[in-house]
Amino acid sequence: MSLENDVLLNQLSMNGAIINIGSIKNNLLVEKSIGDGKNIDFKDLNYSVRVSQKGKCTKEILRDVCGHFRACSLNTIIGPSGAGKTSLLSSLCGFKSSNLRGSIRVNGIQVNSDHLRKLTSYIPQDFELLPMLTTKETLYFATRLKVRISAGRSLGDVVNKVAENLGLQECLGTMAANLSGGEKKRLSIGVEIVSNSQVLILDEPTSGLDSASSYQVMSLLRRLSQEGCTIICSIHQPSSQIVTLIDNILVLADGQDLYCGPRVNLVETFEQAGFACPSFYNICEFVIEIATGQQNGDRQLVRKISSNFHSAFLKSVRVDSNDETVLSNNDFEDKEDEEESCEKQCKASWINELDVLLWRAAICIRRDNAMTKLRLPVHIGVGLLLGLVFRDFGKDASKTPSNIASYFFFILFLFFSTAMPALQMFPIESAVFIREYLNNWYGLCTYYLSKIITDLPLQILCPTCFLITAYWLTGQPLEWDRFMKVWIICFLISMLAQSFGVLAGAIFEPQIGCFIVPALNIPLLLFAGFFIKFSEMSSYFYPVSAISFYRYAFEGIMQAVYGNDRPVLNCDADFCILRKPKFILSYMDMPSTTFPIIICILCGWIVFLHAFIYTILRWRIANVLK
Ligand SMILES: Nc1ncnc2c1ncn2[C@@H]1O[C@H](COP(=O)(O)OP(=O)(O)OP(=O)(O)O)[C@@H](O)[C@H]1O
Numbered sequence: 013m014s015l016e017n018d019v020l021l022n023q024l025s026m027n028g029a030i031i032n033i034g035s036i037k038n039n040l041l042v043e044k045s046i047g048d049g050k051n052i053d054f055k056d057l058n059y060s061v062r063v064s065q066k067g068k069c070t071k072e073i074l075r076d077v078c079g080h081f082r083a084c085s086l087n088t089i090i091g092p093s094g095a096g097k098t099s100l101l102s103s104l105c106g107f108k109s110s111n112l113r114g115s116i117r118v119n120g121i122q123v124n125s126d127h128l129r130k131l132t133s134y135i136p137q138d139f140e141l142l143p144m145l146t147t148k149e150t151l152y153f154a155t156r157l158k159v160r161i162s163a164g165r166s167l168g169d170v171v172n173k174v175a176e177n178l179g180l181q182e183c184l185g186t187m188a189a190n191l192s193g194g195e196k197k198r199l200s201i202g203v204e205i206v207s208n209s210q211v212l213i214l215d216e217p218t219s220g221l222d223s224a225s226s227y228q229v230m231s232l233l234r235r236l237s238q239e240g241c242t243i244i245c246s247i248h249q250p251s252s253q254i255v256t257l258i259d260n261i262l263v264l265a266d267g268q269d270l271y272c273g274p275r276v277n278l279v280e281t282f283e284q285a286g287f288a289c290p291s292f293y294n295i296c297e298f299v300i301e302i303a304t305g306q307q308n309g310d311r312q313l314v315r316k317i318s319s320n321f322h323s324a325f326l327k328s329v330r331v332d333s334n335d336e337t338v339l340s341n342n343d344f345e346d347k348e349d350e351e352e353s354c355e356k357q358c359k360a361s362w363i364n365e366l367d368v369l370l371w372r373a374a375i376c377i378r379r380d381n382a383m384t385k386l387r388l389p390v391h392i393g394v395g396l397l398l399g400l401v402f403r404d405f406g407k408d409a410s411k412t413p414s415n416i417a418s419y420f421f422f423i424l425f426l427f428f429s430t431a432m433p434a435l436q437m438f439p440i441e442s443a444v445f446i447r448e449y450l451n452n453w454y455g456l457c458t459y460y461l462s463k464i465i466t467d468l469p470l471q472i473l474c475p476t477c478f479l480i481t482a483y484w485l486t487g488q489p490l491e492w493d494r495f496m497k498v499w500i501i502c503f504l505i506s507m508l509a510q511s512f513g514v515l516a517g518a519i520f521e522p523q524i525g526c527f528i529v530p531a532l533n534i535p536l537l538l539f540a541g542f543f544i545k546f547s548e549m550s551s552y553f554y555p556v557s558a559i560s561f562y563r564y565a566f567e568g569i570m571q572a573v574y575g576n577d578r579p580v581l582n583c584d585a586d587f588c589i590l591r592k593p594k595f596i597l598s599y600m601d602m603p604s605t606t607f608p609i610i611i612c613i614l615c616g617w618i619v620f621l622h623a624f625i626y627t628i629l630r631w632r633i634a635n636v637l638k
Pocket residue numbers: 061062063071073091092093094095096097098099100
């Protein structure tokens with residue numbers, strides 16, 4: 013275990029941070045889940061998606077699917093690729109709402125997608141973990157975000173106990189990026205079971221794992237189910253050894269349920285319908301052959317026999333099969349209110365969430381090579397390089413044109429050195445955010461606020477280090493107010509670049525973003541007033557120039573350096589045209605606006621980009637929930 017981990021956990025214990033998670037004896041789950049199982053049944057589930065641009069053509073993915081999953085048992089969905097397993101799992105998590113028809117009930121009470129999202133925890137196939145966090149830190153932050161800290165048990169104990177039960181003690185100090193596939197899967201289960209999830213839904217938890225790791229993961233899920241959690245997972249051709257762990261199986265074929273019932277009755281049911289499973293044959297493989305039409309028999313009869321298991325299930329959990337719920341919806345609301353108030357007590361408060369997110373992001377930023385370890389030295393290095401190339405140009409009127417070019421280089425460097433790392437990093441970060449948000453870890457506002465705050469120190473440090481070096485070496489006027497004005501512009505352009513990169517990362521894949529960011533910036537650069545002056549531009553291009561933040565940043569620096577009645581510059585050559593600062597500004601068609609307006613425009617751009625990012629994140633969440 014790393015020293016850092018120890019410090020992290022000890023610090024919490026010293027602060028008296030104790031977690032109310034019930035006693036984790038030999039069990040993996042929190043106490044609340046035990047004996048509080050959720051029986052789930054669903055009827056006539058239909059889900060379709062639009063496949064043509066105009067939305068006229070739809071594809072039926074789930075067709076009248078009926079089934080049930082027992083509480084405190086390991087339920088699996090099997091079926092050929094494309095049968096609709098992921099779509100069914102997403103529907104049961106409450107992630108599908110707009111194109112989903114049919115009813116889903118929990119303990120006999122009809123629920124909507126919001127209820128389902130609160131009740132379930134979803135572990136997708138491609139579960140993203142923050143690569144810079146160790147196993148211990150990942151579990152620690154999950155516990156702090158998902159469970160209220162109060163009197164009871166030490167947080168370190170809880171994390172250690174969960175890690176022990178998941179068989180992750182050996183890799184507590186290993187970063188998520190370096191974990192094996194099986195360890196990553198177990199960790200992804202761990203972060204969801206630290207709280208009181210009563211229904212755990214997993215999409216192909218064994219995909220990409222060897223048989224030993226697959227068995228380990230499925231055994232873990234079985235233990236979880238025995239301790240009170242309803243486990244539902246999809247699985248591709250499980251081995252015979254894994255099959256013995258499964259309690260109930262739902263077979264999906266071409267978007268329809270073929271069988272839903274106990275695993276032990278599966279062979280017998282199919283046999284009755286004319287599908288005889290050869291001896292020593294893996295029953296799941298056999299069923300998939302039936303689902304893909306490779307075996308002959310009466311599929312309708314299988315469905316009919318299987319419906320008896322459904323009726324037996326409804327009877328056993330006292331649910332009327334005519335859709336009359338034993339409890340009314342009001343009862344559900346009451347129960348939900350009760351659960352919600354408990355949830356409020358158990359879950360971290362808003363301020364605690366922010367605190368945890370800030371702390372977590374700080375660790376990630378500190379360990380990130382591209383964002384931190386490389387970025388700061390690069391800013392200082394480029395500042396030095398600029399200083400060497402444009403040494404004392406600012407003091408010599410004969411070198412004014414080159415000096416002006418160096419300002420433009422300041423802006424260009426600060427923009428691209430900030431925007432590109434943000435573009436690369438944000439897709440991973442946003443995938444983790446969306447998963448955690450959908451599993452009710454924290455809200456979008458809390459996440460967004462933490463992101464702005466954690467990005468700020470580097471936004472201040474990098475341009476400051478760059479500017480101190482470059483400003484001094486290039487011989488700019490050593491006057492406090494001029495330096496501060498240039499610093500403000502550099503800081504704002506750095507903030508703007510960060511937002512621009514994050515926005516591009518939120519919309520595009522990094523590969524496309526790497527092309528889009530420069531492509532969008534070229535016209536803005538071209539009409540910034542450096543390559544072509546405003547008075548020389550055709551009036552068609554005024555609007556592009558008017559929105560170019562480069563133009564305002566460039567003019568801001570020009571005004572800061574040459575404005576405010578600066579005295580005439582020294583001329584080291586025989587004759588210098590650009591000696592008088594006022595003339596230099598008018599030669600560049602400046603001032604076109606005042607310095608405070610420039611600041612307002614740059615701030616306006618930053619606010620606009622943040623609002624845009626926020627909207628995109630909302631839209632991406634809504635898209636998942638469609
Ligand atoms: N948004 C979508 N637009 C178009 N088709 C879709 C969409 N989502 C799913 N499908 C289609 O629906 C079918 C079922 O998809 P789903 O991912 O649920 O299958 P699956 O059983 O989980 O497959 P696999 O085992 O290969 O992961 C597939 O044919 C898929 O192409």
